[in-house]
Amino acid sequence: MDVLYFAWVRERIGLPKERIETEAATVSDLVAELSAREDRYAAAFADLSALRVALDQELSDFDASLSGVREVAFFPPMTGG
Amino acid sequence: MDVLYFAWVRERIGLPKERIETEAATVSDLVAELSAREDRYAAAFADLSALRVALDQELSDFDASLSGVREVAFFPPMTGG
Amino acid sequence: MRIVVQEQEFDLGAEANAFAAGDNGNGAIVTFTGVVRDLASGNLDVMEIEHYPGMTERALTKIAEDAQVRWSLGDVLVIHRYGRLAPGDRIMMVATAAPHRKDAFEAAEYLMDYLKSRAPFWKKEITSGGADWVAAKDEDEDALARW
Amino acid sequence: MRIVVQEQEFDLGAEANAFAAGDNGNGAIVTFTGVVRDLASGNLDVMEIEHYPGMTERALTKIAEDAQVRWSLGDVLVIHRYGRLAPGDRIMMVATAAPHRKDAFEAAEYLMDYLKSRAPFWKKEITSGGADWVAAKDEDEDALARW
Numbered sequence: 001m002d003v004l005y006f007a008w009v010r011e012r013i014g015l016p017k018e019r020i021e022t023e024a025a026t027v028s029d030l031v032a033e034l035s036a037r038e039d040r041y042a043a044a045f046a047d048l049s050a051l052r053v054a055l056d057q058e059l060s061d062f063d064a065s066l067s068g069v070r071e072v073a074f075f076p077p078m079t080g081g
Numbered sequence: 082m083d084v085l086y087f088a089w090v091r092e093r094i095g096l097p098k099e100r101i102e103t104e105a106a107t108v109s110d111l112v113a114e115l116s117a118r119e120d121r122y123a124a125a126f127a128d129l130s131a132l133r134v135a136l137d138q139e140l141s142d143f144d145a146s147l148s149g150v151r152e153v154a155f156f157p158p159m160t161g162g
Numbered sequence: 163m164r165i166v167v168q169e170q171e172f173d174l175g176a177e178a179n180a181f182a183a184g185d186n187g188n189g190a191i192v193t194f195t196g197v198v199r200d201l202a203s204g205n206l207d208v209m210e211i212e213h214y215p216g217m218t219e220r221a222l223t224k225i226a227e228d229a230q231v232r233w234s235l236g237d238v239l240v241i242h243r244y245g246r247l248a249p250g251d252r253i254m255m256v257a258t259a260a261p262h263r264k265d266a267f268e269a270a271e272y273l274m275d276y277l278k279s280r281a282p283f284w285k286k287e288i289t290s291g292g293a294d295w296v297a298a299k300d301e302d303e304d305a306l307a308r309w
Numbered sequence: 310m311r312i313v314v315q316e317q318e319f320d321l322g323a324e325a326n327a328f329a330a331g332d333n334g335n336g337a338i339v340t341f342t343g344v345v346r347d348l349a350s351g352n353l354d355v356m357e358i359e360h361y362p363g364m365t366e367r368a369l370t371k372i373a374e375d376a377q378v379r380w381s382l383g384d385v386l387v388i389h390r391y392g393r394l395a396p397g398d399r400i401m402m403v404a405t406a407a408p409h410r411k412d413a414f415e416a417a418e419y420l421m422d423y424l425k426s427r428a429p430f431w432k433k434e435i436t437s438g439g440a441d442w443v444a445a446k447d448e449d450e451d452a453l454a455r456w
Binding site for chain 3: 156
């Protein structure tokens with residue numbers, strides 16, 4: 001699936017988008033898998049309360065299922081307007 | 082003093098402004114004096130709850146004193162905006 | 163602060179741009195524009211707006227000053243027309259600029275609520291069937307209670 | 310309904326006039342415009358706005374559609390920029406048209422509250438001293454509770 005990063009999440013991980021092959025069942029599983037992979041992920045995902053996640057461009061939760069999801073995005077709380 | 086009328090009060094009384102010599106102490110006294118003078122005033126002032134009064138261009142009350150007042154205006158509730 | 167009472171039409175866009183051209187401390191700009199609505203029956207020919215010259219400017223100035231006391235505002239604009247208007251014509255506008263959006267919104271609503279019931283304007287609707295003074299609405303008077 | 314997400318600047322006045330040129334059933338038009346505020350220190354060079362192409366348009370469309378369900382609105386406009394802006398530049402605007410002013414005001418405030426916290430934009434303030442992501446404010450999240 002495509003995984004996107006925005007704002008300081010993008011800066012900490014060091015790229016805006018990557019393709020990830022994963023068997024993770026939920027967003028939390030994916031976060032754990034990435035955090036275990038490299039320090040930059042662990043740093044970006046250290047405090048989930050400071051993060052938001054969107055599945056296929058809809059805001060979602062960290063315990064949501066990834067079944068059928070093509071695009072996951074991680075980012076800080078939004079500051080539009 | 083100058084007495085001004087606006088909207089349907091002006092239409093009922095038949096003029097926008099007149100100079101009135103009066104010894105009326107309060108607005109209510111002036112209303113009674115005018116109403117006794119001619120039917121068109123009595124008709125305009127029949128229901129005071131449907132009227133507003135301004136003294137020297139400030140909204141006021143019917144029991145307010147006319148002492149020192151130069152301009153009295155009678156009109157219906159305002160409908161600006 | 164700018165208070166304008168005039169018969170001629172005004173350009174909403176030009177006024178909004180001029181108002182927004184102010185200083186950079188104001189992150190939030192709200193405008194409200196009132197437009198002559200046609201009647202449900204669709205036959206409004208003319209909306210005639212009478213006003214009380216002198217008192218109108220005083221009342222609008224006081225309302226705007228009161229808003230500036232209650233909220234932290236960078237600037238306030240009030241424009242109100244009088245005379246004969248047609249459906250679709252713009253009657254009036256208010257604009258508020260503030261550092262924060264809540265202040266700009268609340269002040270604009272306050273200006274409108276007071277302007278509706280405390281500024282000496284009276285509207286008359288003229289149709290082919292006759293002419294009627296618009297009655298003040300209880301809800302407009304009630305709207306003042308929240309401030 | 311018109312939703313615009315663009316990098317280039319927009320003309321508030323031209324947009325307001327075009328929006329207000331609609332039908333005569335809407336007596337009330339509210340606009341809100343957000344402007345890049347300078348920092349208290351007065352040294353903001355650039356406000357950089359990042360967004361999530363695709364999701365941004367979806368989120369803004371949903372917010373506008375929700376407003377149209379909740380209030381009786383004639384029309385809704387949302388414009389939001391991304392990219393590099395300077396102090397005084399206009400970031401975004403919303404506009405609402407409605408038969409009644411209360412609906413126009415409430416819907417505009419609703420659009421702003423949701424747009425602040427639910428549309429995928431992120432602001433970064435760049436000064437000579439460095440660059441900082443703007444933190445979301447609790448009060449912006451709390452503002453959603455009233456709807």
